[in-house]
Amino acid sequence: xxxxxxxxxxxxxxxxxxxxxxxxxxxxxxxxxxxxxxxxxxxxxxxxxxxxxxxxxxxxxxxxxxxxxxxxxxxxxxxxxxxxxxxxxxxxxxxxxxxxxxxxxxxxxxxxxxxxxxxxx
Amino acid sequence: xxxxxxxxxxxxxxxxxxxxxxxxxxxxxxxxxxxxxxxxxxxxxxxxxxxxxxxxxxxxxxxxxxxxxxxxxxxxxxxxxxxxxxxxxxxxxxxxxxxxxxxxxxxxxxxxxxxxxxxxxxxxxxxxxxxxxxxxxxxxxxxxxxxxxxxxxxxxxxxxxxxxxxxxxxxxxxxxxxxxxxxxxxxxxxxxxxxxxxxxxxxxxxxxxxxxxxxxxxxxxxxxxxxxxxxxxxxxxxxxxxxxxxxxxxxxxxxxxxxxxxxxxxxxxxxxxxxxxxxxxxxxxxxxxxxxxxxxxxxxxxxxxxxxxxxxxxxxxx
Numbered sequence: 001x002x003x004x005x006x007x008x009x010x011x012x013x014x015x016x017x018x019x020x021x022x023x024x025x026x027x028x029x030x031x032x033x034x035x036x037x038x039x040x041x042x043x044x045x046x047x048x049x050x051x052x053x054x055x056x057x058x059x060x061x062x063x064x065x066x067x068x069x070x071x072x073x074x075x076x077x078x079x080x081x082x083x084x085x086x087x088x089x090x091x092x093x094x095x096x097x098x099x100x101x102x103x104x105x106x107x108x109x110x111x112x113x114x115x116x117x118x119x120x121x
Numbered sequence: 122x123x124x125x126x127x128x129x130x131x132x133x134x135x136x137x138x139x140x141x142x143x144x145x146x147x148x149x150x151x152x153x154x155x156x157x158x159x160x161x162x163x164x165x166x167x168x169x170x171x172x173x174x175x176x177x178x179x180x181x182x183x184x185x186x187x188x189x190x191x192x193x194x195x196x197x198x199x200x201x202x203x204x205x206x207x208x209x210x211x212x213x214x215x216x217x218x219x220x221x222x223x224x225x226x227x228x229x230x231x232x233x234x235x236x237x238x239x240x241x242x243x244x245x246x247x248x249x250x251x252x253x254x255x256x257x258x259x260x261x262x263x264x265x266x267x268x269x270x271x272x273x274x275x276x277x278x279x280x281x282x283x284x285x286x287x288x289x290x291x292x293x294x295x296x297x298x299x300x301x302x303x304x305x306x307x308x309x310x311x312x313x314x315x316x317x318x319x320x321x322x323x324x325x326x327x328x329x330x331x332x333x334x335x336x337x338x339x340x341x342x343x344x345x346x347x348x349x350x351x352x353x354x355x356x357x358x359x360x361x362x363x364x365x366x367x368x369x370x371x372x373x374x375x376x377x378x379x380x381x382x383x384x385x386x387x388x389x390x391x392x393x394x395x396x397x398x399x400x401x402x403x404x405x406x407x408x409x410x411x412x413x414x415x416x417x418x419x420x421x422x423x424x425x426x427x428x429x430x431x432x433x434x435x436x437x438x439x
Contacts (some may be wrong), residue, residue: 032421051271052205054214056420058428068201071194072278091144095357 035061041078126321140266143209163203164228172236202271209267233396240307246286248315259339296362309365317388319346
């Protein structure tokens with residue numbers, strides 16, 4: 001099955017195997033590494049993926065992320081991680097991967113039929 | 122799964138408005154079309170900094186200068202969002218720059234026109250950014266996830282660009298006779314190139330049908346052009362400027378403005394590289410790239426050295 005899937009070199013996802021390049025047609029030797037940027041928009045919220053950028057090292061990645069992704073006070077905290085260090089699940093295994101959750105509707109509160117008169121629950 | 126079932130799965134997602142993400146299977150032509158469109162969009166943002174950057178040192182007040190600086194910085198940011206989105210499709214940043222510098226990839230022809238007076242900065246913000254917004258708002262719902270997310274960000278930031286441009290035009294139009302003339306002259310020069318920004322007529326646009334099928338494009342060139350003309354003519358009237366088209370007339374039946382013929386010879390001529398500033402723009406980009414090479418190399422070397430020094434220390438400590 002894998003032979004039909006186009007392997008990407010880069011992305012807002014990553015995988016060590018992919019980043020080191022199965023195809024070998026792309027020369028990225030002179031390029032600054034790719035980093036994924038995660039931003040906490042305000043205290044109390046999670047860091048959320050904002051996008052990616054190139055930088056020579058982590059410090060430059062954080063400074064560039066400030067200029068590229070927070071020009072309008074979008075963040076109070078920035079995480080950067082080199083894209084090649086991110087491992088991602090395979091979209092073609094999604095069906096089996098998330099199957100265990102499919103038949104367990106009883107995990108949702110709406111599964112339970114209770115009388116309307118019941119309050120505060 | 123076979124190629125056939127991958128294709129069916131992809132088609133079903135497109136039909137059901139499910140976004141395509143980087144690791145999903147997609148037809149090669151879909152990938153190629155996206156790379157072409159997104160990279161050209163990115164190039165346009167980057168080259169678009171040049172005509173405006175021209176006026177940063179000559180802005181008429183500190184307020185105008187600060188605003189123009191912020192706008193040009195935004196355009197740089199928009200280029201970066203878009204380059205990143207294109208990279209998720211398997212092209213590298215350097216490959217895209219190479220395509221720009223060798224003329225293989227195009228950018229929006231509008232940036233091959235010169236900015237002769239300060240009013241041109243107003244006209245660019247109002248008309249060029251206005252046309253870009255018309256194009257970009259529907260792209261927030263384009264079928265490729267990273268492109269759509271980049272466009273959401275771009276559109277959020279773009280609206281101040283158009284408003285500041287209109288404000289410049291409004292101020293000039295309410296000024297002295299000379300200032301008003303300057304505003305009208307800028308409108309005269311930028312109107313038709315702005316109308317051409319939407320690209321060839323639908324009948325002459327070979328990619329439109331396929332791009333609409335893939336939901337890469339959500340409206341045709343002619344639909345967007347008409348929408349832009351309808352709203353912009355009213356805006357011009359509001360500040361007492363005249364759109365330079367003698368055939369412009371409200372068509373009650375259609376509910377749209379009718380407009381005169383577009384000079385497509387001029388359009389193709391500029392696309393092919395013969396516009397007033399094609400060479401100048403490309404030379405400026407190449408110069409920046411070549412003269413920045415030592416900075417890129419030095420930063421990489423510095424980071425390698427620091428990494429090595431750190432590893433050395435760790436070895437010694439162990």
